[in-house]
Amino acid sequence: MRKIKIALLGIGRIGKIHFRNINRHFPHAEVVAVADAQLSHAEFKKEYGHVFFSNRPEEAIAFPEAEAVLICTPTGSHAALIEMAAMRGKHIFCEKPMDLSLERTAALTRMIESSGVKLMLGFNRRFDPDFMQAKKSIEEGKIGEVQMVKITSRDPGLPPLDYIKNSGGLFMDMAIHDFDMARHITGKEATEVFSKGSALIDDAVSQAGDIDTALTVLTFEGGACAVIDNSRKAIYGYDQRIEVFGSGGMIQVENILRNRNTLYNEHGIHQALPLDFFMDRYAESYLREMELFIRALVDDQKMPA
Numbered sequence: 001m002r003k004i005k006i007a008l009l010g011i012g013r014i015g016k017i018h019f020r021n022i023n024r025h026f027p028h029a030e031v032v033a034v035a036d037a038q039l040s041h042a043e044f045k046k047e048y049g050h051v052f053f054s055n056r057p058e059e060a061i062a063f064p065e066a067e068a069v070l071i072c073t074p075t076g077s078h079a080a081l082i083e084m085a086a087m088r089g090k091h092i093f094c095e096k097p098m099d100l101s102l103e104r105t106a107a108l109t110r111m112i113e114s115s116g117v118k119l120m121l122g123f124n125r126r127f128d129p130d131f132m133q134a135k136k137s138i139e140e141g142k143i144g145e146v147q148m149v150k151i152t153s154r155d156p157g158l159p160p161l162d163y164i165k166n167s168g169g170l171f172m173d174m175a176i177h178d179f180d181m182a183r184h185i186t187g188k189e190a191t192e193v194f195s196k197g198s199a200l201i202d203d204a205v206s207q208a209g210d211i212d213t214a215l216t217v218l219t220f221e222g223g224a225c226a227v228i229d230n231s232r233k234a235i236y237g238y239d240q241r242i243e244v245f246g247s248g249g250m251i252q253v254e255n256i257l258r259n260r261n262t263l264y265n266e267h268g269i270h271q272a273l274p275l276d277f278f279m280d281r282y283a284e285s286y287l288r289e290m291e292l293f294i295r296a297l298v299d300d301q302k303m304p305a
Contacts, residue, residue, distance in 0.1 A: 004297050007033040007066035007090070009057045009081055011044075014095055014122075015072035017279065017286050019048070022294075025287060029294045031070075035060035061085050068297060071095060075168050079104055086115045093293050095122040096176055100168045120293050120303040123180045127288035127304075130253045134244060135185060137251055144248025146186050149226035151178045152241040154234035156277055158212065161204055169210045170197065175230045182218055182226040185244055190226075192219035201233045237274040238281055256281055 008019055008031050015036070022029050033052040034044065044053045054060055057077075061069055061084050069085040071078055071094040079099040085092050092112075098105045098121065112119045125131055138146060155174065159167070167173035183189060197214035199206035212232035219225050231239075242253040258272040275281045292304045 001028045001298055003027075004029045004068055004294050005032045005065045006030065006068045006070055007035070007060040007063050008070045008072065009035050009060055010072035010074075011036045011039065011048075012072065013279070015070070018070055018072060018290060021287055021290050026291065026294055028298065029290075032065045033060040033063035057081055058084060061088060061090060067091060068093065068293075074166055075100065075172070076166060079108055082108055082119070083111065086112055086117050086119075089115070089117060091118040091297055093120045093122065093290075096180075097121075097168065097172055100172055118296060118303050120289075120296070120305055122289065123177065123184075123305045124282055124285040124289045125177050125181050126184050126285075127292065128282055128285040129288075130256075131181065131185075131242065131285075132288075134242065134251045134253055138185065138244060138246070139187075142249060143244065143246030143251055146224050146244055146246045148224065148243075148245040149182055149185055150241075150243040150245075151181060151226065151228045152239055153178045153228065154231040154239035156234060156238045158202055158205065158232045161208060164205060164210050165208050170212065170214055170230060170232065171195070174232070175214060175216065175228060178228045178230065179216075179218070181242065182220075182228065185242070186220050186224055186226070188220040188222065188224065190218040190220055193217075201231075205232070238277050239274060240281055 006022065006029060008015055011019060011034055019031055022031055031051060034048065035054045035057040036044070037055050041053055052063055057073065068091040071081050071092065073081065075097060078094055078097070082092055082094055082098060098108050137143065153174065193216065195214060195216040197211035199211050201212040205212045214230045216228040217225060240255060244251045255274040257274055261272065263270040289305070295301070296303050
């Protein structure tokens with residue numbers, strides 16, 4: 001099996017996850033170039049060794065050995081980097097979203113289709129083992145026709161205010177994963193969308209032009225509905241649950257807890273809190289999505305997301 005050589009753009013929180021996963025788990029792939037605007041060359045070399053490094057993403061994209069690019073930079077830079085990579089004939093993995101503008105996203109999609117390069121977006125939750133099993137059971141008809149989907153997605157705490165200002169907002173940064181999961185689970189596109197949101201956790205969120213609490217109702221082709229609730233702060237931890245109700249049954253995917261012990265005593269019944277945040281809760285999904293990205297390049301197959 002040939003080795004896929006990759007340029008990584010952005011080595012912040014999610015970039016580090018991909019860098020380490022590729023190095024530790026995929027002998028048929030290698031990160032050969034990294035670009036990050038925040039790190040110095042000395043800082044990078046100290047932590048990551050002798051991989052080509054630049055503060056300029058265009059230099060990593062142009063690195064001759066790299067045939068694929070991983071875009072893990074802030075949202076506002078995605079579109080330009082996608083264009084740059086596609087123009088050089090590099091296959092692309094990009095963290096969501098492609099862009100905050102629907103018009104530019106559509107234009108990027110057309111450009112990718114005409115360029116011949118492959119593009120995968122980082123909707124990693126599709127590849128969570130529990131969610132994959134739920135999807136498989138639905139496809140096998142184990143709950144009949146899907147009628148309702150309920151998705152709960154609540155973060156353990158507000159992100160930094162600077163992040164909120166540049167993220168695209170709760171819907172484009174956070175709920176976008178849940179919109180994708182609702183489409184993925186039902187296998188259909190939404191025909192109607194109703195959303196309501198407020199800033200209930202911190203007034204600074206409202207002052208930044210965003211919300212921290214939201215409820216969305218999606219209506220799909222055929223009439224099935226999905227209800228999604230989002231919060232930036234659940235005091236008990238990272239709350240990630242899905243319920244799918246059908247004509248022949250129901251599937252529930254519950255939180256993964258820090259341990260499986262249940263304590264019973266005179267004060268009640270006690271369980272551990274959910275895993276801390278997405279890096280832990282969705283660790284397996286990040287491995288799986290990168291495995292599928294690399295495999296699609298090696299086998300010249302269609303991207304799975």
